[in-house]
Amino acid sequence: MRFFSGLKPALCWLFLLGCFGLSQWIEAAHLTKHSDALEAVQPIELNEHERQWIRDNPRVTVASVQYPLYLFQDEHGQWSGLNNDVLKHISAMTGLQFVHQESFSTDHMLERLQSGVADISTTLAMNDERKAFLEFSHAFGGAGWVFVGHSGEPAIRSLEMLAKRVLVLPARHALEDSIRRDYPSIEIRSVKTYAEARALVESGEAYATIENEIGAQLFPSGLLRVGGLVEGKWEADHLAVRKGLPELVSILNKALGAFSAAELRAMRLKWLDGVSPAPAPSFRARLIEWGCWGMGALGVLGLLSLLWNRRLATEIKQRREAEKGLGDQLAFQHALIDAMPDPVFVRDLQGRLIMCNRSYEDALSVRLEQVQGRMLFEFDALPQATALMLHDEFMAQLGTRKTRFSKRQLMFKSGPRQIYQWTVPFYSVDGKLRGLLGGWTDITERRKESGCRCLH
Template structure:
């Protein structure tokens, strides 16, 4: 009996820790499940007469959208998805606005559509002085910082001042371009069309660094690149950007954001961004509690210690299984994202054999992946023999030079000559070994005819 009396304190501590754990789990589940937060989720906001008239006169709001993974992108079914799309869907339910996405393929093209009144608003633009001249910005609903991305073997970039007399590459009309040109004239600033081209130039050594949103910088395989420090003083809030002259639309959006429950907005951000957020270190309180309980278990009963070890092993096994599932989900997402790209894309190994391609590639060459997997262009009849030989030779030469290539050219396909914008970039393994080429093309003539 005395033994069991000594065992009571350990039982009490286990019960207390269990109650605290259940309380934390319940709180987390409540935050993560939108349906459990009450009737405020679908609340409809009250609009004044001017705003109601504007909604009636504008049955559709055109949103100029560029694909930016997690924030806004097309899923495997070609439907728009992501954090910003969820936000617009919720605002639509609250206000009656109907948002229609029109895809842009670069920041420069997106801004051009807003300037020419081809679109009413955008969801992925950061605020700067140039944009405020023709855009109004809503209340903020989140945000992220900017980070430097440089070569893995180069010194870490700590500040913009460190880039003096070095090449910094940015997509054209980047949010920080004007500030950098004004405040850091010693930086050799070079502009390209997309972030992919900017990363390729840094990887090849033609540029020293680029600057990306800290969330987006973590989404792509780094290869020979590394994500560096945050750009000092350049944290950017997330806004909805509205073309000037549409004050009723801006007023409606601000009302919706003001009425948006904070818990709902937090749940949407966790849904899309929690998978790439840094893992928090255990708090000091948790560490002290863990070691205190450990000591109590040893003093009270060695058998209880064995039970706890078994539970710990079970938790580790479950954690590993969850990690493997998360990796599988990430790979599935990457495949779906590549298939959703409208332009043909392919991956070839060091011998020029096809490793992967998207649906657009299969459709453009009238073939299926299982028919061309593991084979070189010169072994197939998906292209004229002279075209296949030319491209294969270019691929092999490019893997010797290891330099990216972007060019507008004419190529002979089976159905005739096409004007295309072709790009190919080398890709590397985690240990820096060349693994092959990633490439694709855009049919410029087809796009021009449709324009």
Template sequence: MLFTSVFKSVARWLFLLGIVGVAEWGAASPPSFQERGKSVARPAVVLDDQELQWIASHPRVVVTALEYPLYQFKDEHGQWTGLNSDLLKRISDMTGLQFVYQESFSTDQMLAHLESGSADLSTTLAMNDERKAFLDFSHAFGGAGWVFVGQAGAPPVQSLEDLAKRVLVLPTRHALEAMIRRNYPSIELRSVKTYAEARAWVESGEAYATIESEIGAQLIPSGRLQIGAVVPGKWDADYLVVRKGQPQLLSILNKALEALPAHELRNLRLKWFGGATTPQAPGFWQRFDSWICWGMLVLSLFGLLSLLWNRRLAVVVRQRVEAQRSLRDQLAFQHALMDAMPDPMFVRDLQGRLIMCNKSYEDALSTRFDRMQGRQLIEVDVMPRQTAELLHSEFLAQLSTRRTRFFERQLLFKEGVRDIYQWTVPFYTADGQLRGLLGGWADIARRTRQT
């Protein structure tokens, strides 16, 4: 109500101005915006009988996916997104292939999934001789160069020769690893699991440099790292990579890439990597319309979030009240159940302090619970000193062994010696954590008289 009363008049003016602004903005918008609502023609892919049969017999294609920003990564909802994920969605629409993701956490693990046959496809692997032995590569659909990444303040690395007798750190089974070991033996090569670990080595000074894709390196935040030169003569082309033995899948992917219009692939890359065109400067009214639209959007989002937040708070409060009521009911039932027991019963924690007892326990020791709550037997004067010390030491010993005890014994109370049947049982939380002891006793002589 407070939100509505404060912003009601402002919202009306923004709404009226927004209508005018949207109308002018729509009239002045470029064709790309006007055509947004039109359906985009999806090119058909002509598949032969063997390829159609392969799709029918392989309803799911498992994609081993390693998070690689802009190319393939998880959004805030845990869904895979990025350039390569968008490309697979288009191929799925064109061919009927269904792609499911299997997350990997390193290049080595991704290659292992393909080698073992637990995955069929990868979208972020570069080509080298080792991989060509057990993988097939589709037509290239883009690419970027490899660049050196070094420590900020140090001379930028210009070539592999600059790394002679220096430590170069790379993720295990990096696309350039075999070539560097073969052609540059003077480089001290170290292997780690991920690009993040490699960057951490460079930041800490344990390594002089690492090598990353030019696209990924552009996302490195400024600070303790700097991007050097492009690795000469090495190009990181973008492929769809399938394990060998699946010629139909490779053929389907190649046909889909060939059928995908060049402008659509270009738009996908522009969407994730940004464009090079310079837009015309908008006029005053266009900027004003934009401000109005953004103002209405922010105001609407604020109102919606306020409404959702209030509803959420109401649900949380109601759930908490219901949980507290249920807990009170359970505690009341437990107390009533214990008080209904004719024999003394008690509950003690891991230090032997009293948590709960029944009326019979209070009567047997001629005291009240509020005098004993949170205290050990040796801290209250309800039993002879030697009896209290004996029972307390037995409680602590039993907690260390976690064994149950059921036995008859004679025990000295203030009224004298009694023959009792004593029992104590360790109790645990739902996840198996020891919480204390549940125990009690029965007067054998009284039971004998009752029988």
């Protein structure tokens, strides 16, 4: 006790410094989470003609295609992403109701807009072909285009490197017309989706594809490599509106013009922070950050040393209570997972199976006791190529620590199946990465019933 009494003045100073460091950290955290605490959205001022148009047309149909981080359906089938947040904000400003209508490729989405089935889209880039039948709103952000090639080939830095090679693009890609005009030696092959384009590059049937730089970073690299930016090509974020709706264009432009810089920054940070390249902090900024963290750590250590004895007894008591209820909790978790109708699995940091539910066992004709502790390609439940591809994706995702939701086609023992796949990194209570939680929903029959033969 005399020892601690002698340390009290120093520890008090450390505690005060720690509080200062923590206050700096809390302020920074507040900025990054600004999107969750935005002030109440104020309605924008519209003229009588625009207000009457909204009364006559309260629902606006959005042609929506899965475009991760910008616009996608989550595990509950709800539309989410940066562009959906923008639409929600506009809805609060104007009273318009945006109703998503899923499209399955860029070409499909453009057909719906041309035919009048849909009114707007949030993920279309502007080009001359599209301006013939679409109006584009003010820009509210943007990103560059990047080359995506095979990992076994040199990184692609320019369109000149694609001369006399196959470039695969989704049909009616925003850059297709300009590339055909300016680089006639490039052989362009059209497919329906970006997923098909990446698959052809992986197989070697095409040399490269071109994607938005944000989207290109979301998928495990595997056999693919992201190259340089397409020089002089920028994909601005617009709302595309079919022609014949000038009032809607005017309303959307007024709403976008009313967005504050802080609101747009908060929305982009919420979805794109950590994906798009960020500039390196200056040496001075790093010194300030290290100083704040150092003072915070010293303050916390000083406080912990003063309270150690008292907290130790409390911690032991809480640990015993937690251990007492752990058995029931684990039993409940097993019962809950087994009750899920879709296959669910848990894998560790090496891709070894930790646990799965009964639906997973039935889908792959295995039993947990036979495959527990083994990697996907170490047992004969899937074709070897599929198992190796999925294992590589799992390991890449553990490296990026990003969640993933995608509709795709996978080859099972019984043949190709259309599935909605999801994988989410999970962490221990102390914040350490422990592995992946994932599963899938078989939507093959749903696709057959709806008559859709699109591949994702």
